[in-house]
Amino acid sequence: MHIPDGYLSPQTCAAFGAGMVPAWFSAGRRVRKVVKSRSVPLLAMGAAYCFLVMMFNVPIPDGTTAHAVGGVLVAVLLGPWAALVAVSTALAIQALFFGDGGVLAFGANAFNMALVLPFAGYGAYRLLARNTSLTARRRALAAGAGGYVGLNLSALCAAVELGVQPELFHDHHGVPLYAPFHLSQTIPAMLGAHLLVAGVVEAALTTGVVAYLQRANLPVLRLNHPAVPDDDAGLVEPRRLGWRWAWLGLGAMVSLTPLGLLAPGAAFGEDAPANLDLQRYHLDTVPRGLAHYAGFWHNALFSGYGFADDSHPDLAYLVSALVGVLAAGAAVGAAYGACRLARRLRGGSLSRATDKPGAVPT
Amino acid sequence: VTTTTPAWLLEPQIGLCPCGCIGRRRRGNFVAETIEGSARVMGQALFAEDTAAAPGLWQGLDARVAVVSTLGLLVAVSLVHHLGVLVAVYLATVVLAALCRLPLGFFVKRVWLFIPIFTGIVVLPATLNVITPGHDVLSLGAWFGHDLAITREGLTGAALLVTRVATSISLVALLTLTTPWNRLLAALRALLVPRMFVLVLGMAYRYVFHLLDAVTDMYTARRSRAAGPERDTRSGRAFVTAGAGALFGRTHALAEEVHMAMVSRGYTGEARTLTAPRLRATDVLWLATTMAAVALLVGADRAFA
Numbered sequence: 210m211h212i213p214d215g216y217l218s219p220q221t222c223a224a225f226g227a228g229m230v231p232a233w234f235s236a237g238r239r240v241r242k243v244v245k246s247r248s249v250p251l252l253a254m255g256a257a258y259c260f261l262v263m264m265f266n267v268p269i270p271d272g273t274t275a276h277a278v279g280g281v282l283v284a285v286l287l288g289p290w291a292a293l294v295a296v297s298t299a300l301a302i303q304a305l306f307f308g309d310g311g312v313l314a315f316g317a318n319a320f321n322m323a324l325v326l327p328f329a330g331y332g333a334y335r336l337l338a339r340n341t342s343l344t345a346r347r348r349a350l351a352a353g354a355g356g357y358v359g360l361n362l363s364a365l366c367a368a369v370e371l372g373v374q375p376e377l378f379h380d381h382h383g384v385p386l387y388a389p390f391h392l393s394q395t396i397p398a399m400l401g402a403h404l405l406v407a408g409v410v411e412a413a414l415t416t417g418v419v420a421y422l423q424r425a426n427l428p429v430l431r432l433n434h435p436a437v438p439d440d441d442a443g444l445v446e447p448r449r450l451g452w453r454w455a456w457l458g459l460g461a462m463v464s465l466t467p468l469g470l471l472a473p474g475a476a477f478g479e480d481a482p483a484n485l486d487l488q489r490y491h492l493d494t495v496p497r498g499l500a501h502y503a504g505f506w507h508n509a510l511f512s513g514y515g516f517a518d519d520s521h522p523d524l525a526y527l528v529s530a531l532v533g534v535l536a537a538g539a540a541v542g543a544a545y546g547a548c549r550l551a552r553r554l555r556g557g558s559l560s561r562a563t564d565k566p567g568a569v570p571t
Numbered sequence: 572v573t574t575t576t577p578a579w580l581l582e583p584q585i586g587l588c589p590c591g592c593i594g595r596r597r598r599g600n601f602v603a604e605t606i607e608g609s610a611r612v613m614g615q616a617l618f619a620e621d622t623a624a625a626p627g628l629w630q631g632l633d634a635r636v637a638v639v640s641t642l643g644l645l646v647a648v649s650l651v652h653h654l655g656v657l658v659a660v661y662l663a664t665v666v667l668a669a670l671c672r673l674p675l676g677f678f679v680k681r682v683w684l685f686i687p688i689f690t691g692i693v694v695l696p697a698t699l700n701v702i703t704p705g706h707d708v709l710s711l712g713a714w715f716g717h718d719l720a721i722t723r724e725g726l727t728g729a730a731l732l733v734t735r736v737a738t739s740i741s742l743v744a745l746l747t748l749t750t751p752w753n754r755l756l757a758a759l760r761a762l763l764v765p766r767m768f769v770l771v772l773g774m775a776y777r778y779v780f781h782l783l784d785a786v787t788d789m790y791t792a793r794r795s796r797a798a799g800p801e802r803d804t805r806s807g808r809a810f811v812t813a814g815a816g817a818l819f820g821r822t823h824a825l826a827e828e829v830h831m832a833m834v835s836r837g838y839t840g841e842a843r844t845l846t847a848p849r850l851r852a853t854d855v856l857w858l859a860t861t862m863a864a865v866a867l868l869v870g871a872d873r874a875f876a
Contacts, residue, residue, distance in 0.1 A: 213690075214739030215732060219649040237767055246840035247830050249767065253774030254826035258819060260779050261786055264608045265815055266601040268807035279815075286819060298768075298775050304743070306752060306776065307615060312743050313645050375703075380652055383705055385728040387649075387735075389697035417812025418819065425813075426820045 210278070210367050211303065211310030212318055216388045217370060218378045219313065225370075226316030229297075232324055236293040243288075255287050256298035263299070267410050275406060277414040280322055280363075281330030281356040285419060288433045289331040296323035317370055321363045330359025340447045343430055343437045344423045353416030360411040361403050368392070368399035459534060466530040467523045469514075575621055601807055602794045609787045613780065622748045627671035629749035633854040634758035640861040641746040642762075647865040648738050651872045654727065657734040660868065664741040671749050681744060686737050694732050698725035752776060778825065785821055789814050 241248045262279030269275050284292035297319045303309040310318050334355030338348045372392035375385040390398070422430045427439065438444055475484075482495045482503045514529040515522055623630060629637055644660070651657055668678045697703055698721045699711075705724030712719065750758070756773045760766065793810060801807055 213736055214645060214743070215649065215736035219646055222649070233768070234765075237765065241767075241840070246834065246838060247826070248840075249770055250774065250826045250829040250833065251823075253771045254778060254782075254822045254829070256771060256775035257778040257782050258822045260775070261782055261818065262815055264605065264612070264786070265811055266604045266608070267811050268601040268801075268804040270804050282815075294768075294771065298772050301772055302776055302779065305755065306619070306747055307612065308740055308743055308747065311739065312642070313649060313739070382724055382727075383703070384724045384731070385697070385703060386652055386731060389694060389703055389725070389728045389732065391702070394702065413808060414812060414815065417808060418816040421813045421816035422819070425816065429820055429823050432823070 210318075210322060210364060211300075212314045212321075212367060212371070214311030214313045216311075216374070217314050217317055218374060218387050220378075221370060221374070222311075222313045222316055224316075225314075225320050229316045229319050229324065232293060233297065236290045239290045240288075240294060251287070252291060252294050252298070255283055255291055255295035256302070259283055259295050259299035260302055262414075263303075265414070267414055269406070269410060275410045277356075277407075277411045278322060278326060278360060278363075279411075279414065280326040281334065281352065281359040281411070282415045282418055284327035284331040284359075285334055285352045285355065285415070286422075286429065286433055289327045292327035292331070293323050296327060317367075321366045321370075325366050326359040326363040328359075329362045330355035333358040340444065342440045342444055343427065343434055344440055346420075349416050349420040349423060352419040353412035356415035357408045357412040360408045361400065364399045364403040364407070365396065368395040371395045371399075463527065463530040463534060467526045469526060470522060575617075600801060601811065602790050602797070602801065606787060606790050606794065609783050609790075612783060616752075616780070619748050620751060622671075622673055623751045625672055627673070627749060628667070629671045629745065631853070632749075632857055633848070633850055634750050634754035635761040636850065636854045636858045637746055637750050638755065638758045638762065640858060641742055643861055643865045644742050645739055647868045648735060648742065650869050651735075652731075653872050653875050654730055654734060656868060656872050656875070657731065657738060661734060661738045661741065664738060664745060668741070668745060671745065673745075673748055678741070678744065678748075682737050682740050686733055686740075690733055690736050694729040697732075698722065698729050700725070703728055774829070778829075781825070782818065782822060785818060786814070789817070 240252060244251055259279055262282065263276060265277065267275055267277060278296075280292060280296045283295050287295065300310060300315065300318055300323060304312050304315055304318070332355075334351045337351035337354055338345075341347045341351075369392065371388040372390060372395035374388040375391055378386045380386060388395075419430070431437075482500050485492075485495060487493065487495070511525060511529045511532070515525040632640075648657065648660055651660070665675070665679065669675055700707060700720045700722045701717060703722055703725035705722035707720035708723050708726065709721040710718065711721065747755075753773070756769055756776075759769050759772070
């Protein structure tokens, strides 16, 4: 994902470089405030660690090996702001001393891998690991999911940066001056590889390292999680949102349903057979099976979310939404009731499985 | 240049894409590959220190001038739109490398082993009319209902990209192979990079090699315990993640120790870096020449249009 010099126009590089300056300054100030004079050695070692994690070959099942970036791992261990500085420094070492990634493209690479990757990944991790103990299995899995999300978002950013080049920068003959592929080609190419392979490797590495530290070196995990209890016993029950908010949210969504009438066009593959654009699909007639089964069920209460005579479409949308919510609520309620009844008949209560990791705090 | 770096460390390796999608798919052992990777990093750093210590044109320059010249030339290279001008700049970098007494074979190979295999294959599809429409040069027949052809615009675009990437990589290689890393870091101060970042960068670079030793030890220990090739990827992954976790533990302990060592030597959180010496007349002359060359390049390129 390291973009070399020559793939991006100097204007793009300048924009990303200028955009990253406030992020770096803000990161420097925040980290210094939290860890005071410790910040320099901690960040330097974090950067060296980042550089080395990128060198670890992870074996994958087809017998080959792949690399991970480790940005989310560093964000989980040291916090996203420290990760911003550490990954940027590792990228600077790679670009300046080892020719990996461009010097002019440093701002764009730092944006993708030092800003988007740790922050998006850390956000996903925090969201998924909410209110679990430091040794919970869910926390390690959340870190892995964060790695997956972060890496793919970062790859998407790189794909967009590369993909806009031919549209924005070409000469008067249409010759692309920098990266030649369009968005419709860069996004599938980058995301395909990252969603299927690189993201999974990143997730595996991040989960594995956090799980290892949970077993073997808990104090290191506490660095960025000072308020999180070590095990489930210390957990404080989170404040639950009241039912009132659920009703309010549902009501708001029901009242907003007529917005659907504003949407132009129709969803692909949902046309009635009569409205099909046959020429577009190189067809002469509607396929027999489609014509036969299209009108299979014609007892719908609100066909097309409207009344039978198509009058008052707004009101029909609201009524459809209300009836839909009540029907779904009744179905969920019935299922819940059936489960409770079954549990009572069995005569026991289901106790929630608790995590019992064999953590040895050192 | 005779270097003190052992020859076996400098054997060139083709820059294959790590995902294995290009060229020979390496069904390698992850342990051996990580050890090789560490050796490569170490070899590259040692080699750069060797060439930077040898006498030559850029080695005698002030590091600030070298950094500013490289950046100026990089910007010029990215602004140039004509293939001829780019090729001329590439040839000029090879001449500069010769004047810096860098081993030319190594300098050229380092760029051209990486470019055709990585950038070349990536841009190959961009020469087709489905991606870069234009005047057809060579028809490839009909595929899936589309007439495929190589276009003149596509070929020009691909050649521009490949030459631009090659020239940019050569320029950065020229800088890193002729400037010792400590002077390069001191020069970053001239580009208004804050002291704290320069300090972090310098310490990180120094401790990369310390931690690299730890990684190599860990993997060598694993390799020497294993008889025959490792087939169980699951246990391999468990080893890698435990290794990365243990390395973080060491990293953190090292940061604590370094911090205490710094405090005991009077560090109060105020970053200090070496101050670079005053510029000499030759430095100023070289800087003026490079800037004139940058202006000339961009001007000549615009005049062509």
